Amino acid sequence: AQSVTQLDSHVSVSEGTPVLLRCNYSSSYSPSLFWYVQHPNKGLQLLLKYTSAATLVKGINGFEAEFKKSETSFHLTKPSAHMSDAAEYFCVVRGGGADGLTFGKGTHLIIQP
Amino acid sequence: DGGITQSPKYLFRKEGQNVTLSCEQNLNHDAMYWYRQDPGQGLRLIYYSQIVNDFQKGDIAEGYSVSREKKESFPLTVTSAQKNPTAFYLCASSVRGNLWREQFFGPGTRLTVL
Numbered sequence: 001a002q003s004v005t006q007l008d009s010h011v012s013v014s015e016g017t018p019v020l021l022r023c024n025y026s027s028s029y030s031p032s033l034f035w036y037v038q039h040p041n042k043g044l045q046l047l048l049k050y051t052s053a054a055t056l057v058k059g060i061n062g063f064e065a066e067f068k069k070s071e072t073s074f075h076l077t078k079p080s081a082h083m084s085d086a087a088e089y090f091c092v093v094r095g096g097g098a099d100g101l102t103f104g105k106g107t108h109l110i111i112q113p
Numbered sequence: 114d115g116g117i118t119q120s121p122k123y124l125f126r127k128e129g130q131n132v133t134l135s136c137e138q139n140l141n142h143d144a145m146y147w148y149r150q151d152p153g154q155g156l157r158l159i160y161y162s163q164i165v166n167d168f169q170k171g172d173i174a175e176g177y178s179v180s181r182e183k184k185e186s187f188p189l190t191v192t193s194a195q196k197n198p199t200a201f202y203l204c205a206s207s208v209r210g211n212l213w214r215e216q217f218f219g220p221g222t223r224l225t226v227l
Binding site: 004009032036041042043044045046049051090092094100101102103104105106 | 117153154155156157158161171172201203205214215216217218219220221223
């Protein structure tokens with residue numbers, strides 16, 4: 001079994017300040033973890049993925065995430081927010097075996113000018 | 114340009130009617146997926162297909178049907194048996210060797226039942 005919890009439904013930051021979107025997971029297997037971004041009324045775009053290689057993963061648009069097994073976390077960060085980062089972000093886990101993907105409920109990122 | 118197209122973008126249906134959502138990809142991907150998204154919720158898997166003429170039920174397949182007659186096409190039919198069909202529907206695809214990984218998503222179809 002696998003599950004994922006995004007700890008904040010909404011996050012608001014000022015443009016130019018750091019972004020932190022939190023994600024905890026559980027999995028019976030060594031997981032693969034993903035962050036996707038969705039702009040309004042659009043499909044999802046893969047930001048980055050962790051698949052048991054380096055624990056610090058760099059993605060597109062300046063985002064990165066760190067896999068911490070001891071904390072079962074995969075938080076998404078960006079040093080400096082841009083207005084174009086305003087969107088919905090989904091943390092996704094793939095545990096293995098016959099399990100598919102499990103999506104978190106999403107975090108709505110708001111960027112204040 | 115390679116990608117996934119979904120049509121129509123918006124769809125309105127009367128209760129009791131079946132409706133078919135189109136999904137086409139030119140990425141040469143073997144695997145295709147259908148998800149449903151409701152407000153404030155993550156995506157939930159309806160059906161997926163790893164290869165032509167084969168598909169499996171996902172977590173919420175009741176009231177839906179699919180076909181996979183061609184590699185590039187994976188249409189979804191929302192039947193009258195689906196009790197709450199109003200939602201945003203997303204189609205995705207991936208390379209078969211990367212099942213469940215690196216999914217590429219279409220722009221979605223928003224279905225509203227009147």
